[in-house]
Amino acid sequence: MNHPAVVKKAREELDTQIGRDHLVEESDISKLTFLQSINLESSRLYPVNPLLAPHLSSADCTIGGYDVPAGTILFANAWAIHRDPTLWSDPTSFKPERFENWKSEAYTHMPFGMGRRACPGEGLAQRVMAVTLGSFIQCFEWEKVDGKDIDMAEKMHTLMCRVEPIEAMCRVRPHMVDLLS
Numbered sequence: 001m002n003h004p005a006v007v008k009k010a011r012e013e014l015d016t017q018i019g020r021d022h023l024v025e026e027s028d029i030s031k032l033t034f035l036q037s038i039n040l041e042s043s044r045l046y047p048v049n050p051l052l053a054p055h056l057s058s059a060d061c062t063i064g065g066y067d068v069p070a071g072t073i074l075f076a077n078a079w080a081i082h083r084d085p086t087l088w089s090d091p092t093s094f095k096p097e098r099f100e101n102w103k104s105e106a107y108t109h110m111p112f113g114m115g116r117r118a119c120p121g122e123g124l125a126q127r128v129m130a131v132t133l134g135s136f137i138q139c140f141e142w143e144k145v146d147g148k149d150i151d152m153a154e155k156m157h158t159l160m161c162r163v164e165p166i167e168a169m170c171r172v173r174p175h176m177v178d179l180l181s
């Protein structure tokens with residue numbers, strides 16, 4: 001909602017790729033490349049699990065020039081890596097377009113971790129997020145409450161949370177009423 005041009009572009013993609021005769025479903029996701037870019041950009045700027053999971057070094061090793069003895073608990077700060085200006089241009093801006101034609105590079109975007117202990121639920125989570133966000137945009141017009149931007153401030157609990165819960169107004173798009181009834 002803070003980026004109406006992004007929502008407009010995603011809605012145009014949904015209307016063009018899916019049409020108006022069915023609700024977005026899993027088999028549509030591969031056609032919705034901009035919608036996927038929105039999810040990638042959201043998980044770059046706001047990774048749910050910003051420090052991933054703690055790992056324990058099973059042997060002495062060297063990481064980034066630091067000697068790490070066996071038995072050390074290590075965290076990877078994905079939140080900081082995702083905002084590192086040496087890896088991302090204009091890193092604090094929300095720009096889904098940066099993921100169009102993006103080739104995945106190791107250690108730059110890792111909201112689900114990496115390697116053999118990476119999240120095994122990533123595929124499921126990506127699909128659920130795409131269908132959920134796609135349905136929200138396909139079916140509803142969204143508006144800010146009192147015209148105020150959504151406050152994106154974060155706070156750390158076990159996972160990253162918002163400081164303020166999201167409040168928004170939505171209205172069913174007129175041509176979706178029959179499909180939703």
Ligand code: HEM
Nearest residue numbers: 048049052053111112113114117118119120121122124125
């Ligand atoms: C937005 C949704 C999700 C996010 C952001 C997420 C993120 C993560 C992260 C960052 C890790 C730690 C990776 C590491 O050790 O470096 C992890 C581990 C794990 N996740 Fe997820 N996850 C999500 C959804 C799911 C779902 C839907 C499932 C199961 C259906 C799942 C199952 C697991 C399991 C079992 C592990 C432990 C893997 C291991 O230690 O070998 N996750 N997840």
